Amino acid sequence: MSLDTARGVYVIAPTPFHDDGRVDEASIDRMTEFFVAAGAAGITVLGQMGEAPKLDAAEALAVAARVIRRAGMPVVVGVTAPGFAAMRALAREVMDAGAAGVMIAPPNTLRTDDSIVAYYRQAAEAIGADVPFVIQDYPLTFSVQMTPAVIRRIVQDNASCRMLKHEDWPGLEKISALRGFERDDSMRHVSILCGNGGLFLDFEMERGADGAMTGYCFPDMLADVVRLSAAGQRDAAHDLFDAHLPLIRYEQQQGVGLAVRKYVLMRRGIIASEAQRPPGARLAAAARSEVDYLLARIARTDARARLAS
Amino acid sequence: MSLDTARGVYVIAPTPFHDDGRVDEASIDRMTEFFVAAGAAGITVLGQMGEAPKLDAAEALAVAARVIRRAGMPVVVGVTAPGFAAMRALAREVMDAGAAGVMIAPPNTLRTDDSIVAYYRQAAEAIGADVPFVIQDYPLTFSVQMTPAVIRRIVQDNASCRMLKHEDWPGLEKISALRGFERDDSMRHVSILCGNGGLFLDFEMERGADGAMTGYCFPDMLADVVRLSAAGQRDAAHDLFDAHLPLIRYEQQQGVGLAVRKYVLMRRGIIASEAQRPPGARLAAAARSEVDYLLARIARTDARARLAS
């Protein structure tokens, strides 16, 4: 399957660690199987929320390869790096291991349209024209703002650009603009999967997104929202989404989000430990009880959350 | 009443304009009366969402004075300025006009703890030690990060510091830390009112906040949430809050938020026009219909939204 026609949910996978910081391979396997069972269309590993920068080169490759082997579905691998040599090395290795493509975020020093376009051209050249890549457009974290016209230039310049991980904020008009470019034939189609923890997924689908690429701790719910929305069941999609919104919102807190995510995945029995490598931190006690409260509230209408309580 | 013991909702007032850009005084009056009737404990004018930088000096004073005269409750006035001369001038004028205090955001160049503390000391001196002031702690917009210890230094250094507009994000642990400082007697009490469009108000109240200082388009709902939460009716507070969360979340989109807010206030009959001065823009058509949809959904459980539909 080609990434540019992808639809559904690509789950951003966290990297499970043992309490002592070693990579937890059994949890990787269990998590991968859970994502498949949850209705994911694909999996993304080594993203920001996968604690990628905290892995050394050998660990990164091992995690990606393990998920790829087990998933039986497209796996996108984050290869963002401070330079092209490391980016190329990881990209070639994970493609050899069976990845469907790689994801590249821009360095946070880019400040002009031309410099962003040039960066992606150089990156695409560095990893090789045969490696499909995903643009990660996440200004809140990366401080780089790409207009729709800049994204169009990247897509048109690079045949290997196949997907946009859309997490501009606000970003609804951007989806509409990009889909408008397709309609007026000024840009070829790429898949648009939305991040931002899913915070705007309800309306992003209605604006023309193909699905989500995020790691909210109930990817099964995200898959249902995408399915309901694609099927035109607007109210049902919003009803399900709204039931989770208090927790989605809570998880979307920068820096706290991954702790929430790992805590809930642990409670759901999917990973063994909520441990993060430094500088990450576990959830504080008050936060833990707030998440518990939110889970109990979700459980009133969504059985998935009951399993977590 | 002294600001440091304030509780409840201080509504961030937008500045109503006619379609041609002139200040709309009749709408100011109607809006002020609505805020009073909605259960506000105070009003804040000339904040970021009040389009303060788009007013000239005479307009700014006139808007503040008009709200103060009509409100009959404490009015805080934003006096953030690129320099102390303009800040002092406006602060003295609005205090003479009856303001309860002023609000000061830090310039976005501050990068060390000491520079933040020094800035507030100089600002407090510039406006005069007799002018109560509010710290605006909003890193997402101002790019200045204040630790709890820095806020404590500002409070302890400046007797005229009376309130924190808390909109750090994430910020729940910060409220707990500040209240901890009070308990261990290392910091005197100041009122903590929360901004961020109310996105975390449910838990902020439980962490020890005194209320909200934000301009979400249903301040009457915020007042009820604060009241329910303060009364220990946790589930009821969350139920009401959650019904509005999809719209709160929508309004919290940077740059789009004020357009949503003015649109809904116009639909509620509170202001005559949703017009903003440049560079602000009205809501795009698709966004407008999304807000309409959210209002209709809220209206299923909250009669206030029915009036708006």
Next chain:
Amino acid sequence: MSLDTARGVYVIAPTPFHDDGRVDEASIDRMTEFFVAAGAAGITVLGQMGEAPKLDAAEALAVAARVIRRAGMPVVVGVTAPGFAAMRALAREVMDAGAAGVMIAPPNTLRTDDSIVAYYRQAAEAIGADVPFVIQDYPLTFSVQMTPAVIRRIVQDNASCRMLKHEDWPGLEKISALRGFERDDSMRHVSILCGNGGLFLDFEMERGADGAMTGYCFPDMLADVVRLSAAGQRDAAHDLFDAHLPLIRYEQQQGVGLAVRKYVLMRRGIIASEAQRPPGARLAAAARSEVDYLLARIARTDARARLAS
């Protein structure tokens, strides 16, 4: 004279204060006369180094008007403001008072080419199409990066854009690119005057700049360098420039620069006091003696510095 054909040195004027912080009008007059005698082609007031944000609205207008009345040469007035209402008010007032044009720096939140172009279009409209304006391109301070193509768009979109205050860093290739646009007829001519404290003036002239717009404490030297360079006396221009470079470099330290500048202007008898309004600070003792040492070294070859020692 029209700003777009300006050549020579527009001196960035500091605002002289008495030790108690009041504006020192006698020093303004003496300074203005000195700039004229020093061979300036124009004067720029209310820039960043003119402590503009520290003046209230009435003071700002009074300072500008006083310099305009005395100068008898073109005066550009900085009108950068957080919003268009204040920008327009000051722009109209100083044009009525006889200014040759106004200077506008971009707000430091602009991050895309289109947003920069849109900002200048809105600003030009706000101040009125009859008001000639200068783009201030100073990324080091304002964090906004304008490519040559963006500057061309601003120039071509706005007939009232007449001059570029060029202080990108590095910026030599930018001057070459802009002059190339003129040669290939894709951009009309505007005057390019260079800032950055003059740190690259030697080569900026050779790349096609029309002169300097900066406030180095020996504007008379800058005028000579511009004259020598324009006359093709390359070695002589560099010899004079290099003699001052140790002090130019010293003055170019962000935050310290204005203290150096005022200290030397005071020593040269041009302003009565080196006082700045807060948060500015006088030169520390060690720095003062370093500047004295540099002045003594310059005095070995340039008589102007002897007068200062």
Next chain:
Amino acid sequence: MSLDTARGVYVIAPTPFHDDGRVDEASIDRMTEFFVAAGAAGITVLGQMGEAPKLDAAEALAVAARVIRRAGMPVVVGVTAPGFAAMRALAREVMDAGAAGVMIAPPNTLRTDDSIVAYYRQAAEAIGADVPFVIQDYPLTFSVQMTPAVIRRIVQDNASCRMLKHEDWPGLEKISALRGFERDDSMRHVSILCGNGGLFLDFEMERGADGAMTGYCFPDMLADVVRLSAAGQRDAAHDLFDAHLPLIRYEQQQGVGLAVRKYVLMRRGIIASEAQRPPGARLAAAARSEVDYLLARIARTDARARLAS
């Protein structure tokens, strides 16, 4: 020798490449020998100007090990990385290979005093308490501002912190403050070597710095300036420094600097090619001729530059 008592010049080594982008080992050897002969006290490899992020892990280790073997003097290795796993891996490897210590720059997201201190504590723990490290304090590039008090906390918290690469700008008062901390016994001694391309080396020595850590293309001149200054020959130090200042200033242009540096080192016969890996670029033609002109001017008084012309 322990890094904390280091004096003199630690040359920041560029990484020489062949025109096709491969690491040029013969040039590494020649360059290393040149640095030794030039009077360097040490060498720093894999810094920002060493194009470290453009090397993959194996290349980085190979470059460091090669310089270490050849140098016969202390070699500091940059190990800055997006995460602690990669940082630790490289640090352990280069220490095993004989490095004298490692250099760590802060991630550009740190915004509070505590977060900077915490980062260095975690980094020191990650690489191991037996690995001497150098703080790189370079706000212009890294956007992290460390006050003298923060540096003191890092030094006092971590026995393995041995040196400060000082390139704050402006930074003279910071050196004075840190030396003041030593005098009042609130901070133990660390070596302070100055970067910033040497732009303020003349006065930095007088403020108490121990030398330079920078890669200006005439490290032999830097060594002489440090020696003259340490010997109290103030005027001679400044005379030599000032002769090079026009080129130092030219080389200090962000983004252009490394191209200048490699061009001159190539002209001096020290490296075979001025090639950089992408996204680096060679000097444009006009810039090349400007550097030639500056070299010719330096050659009038400094024979070293004659060899380069």
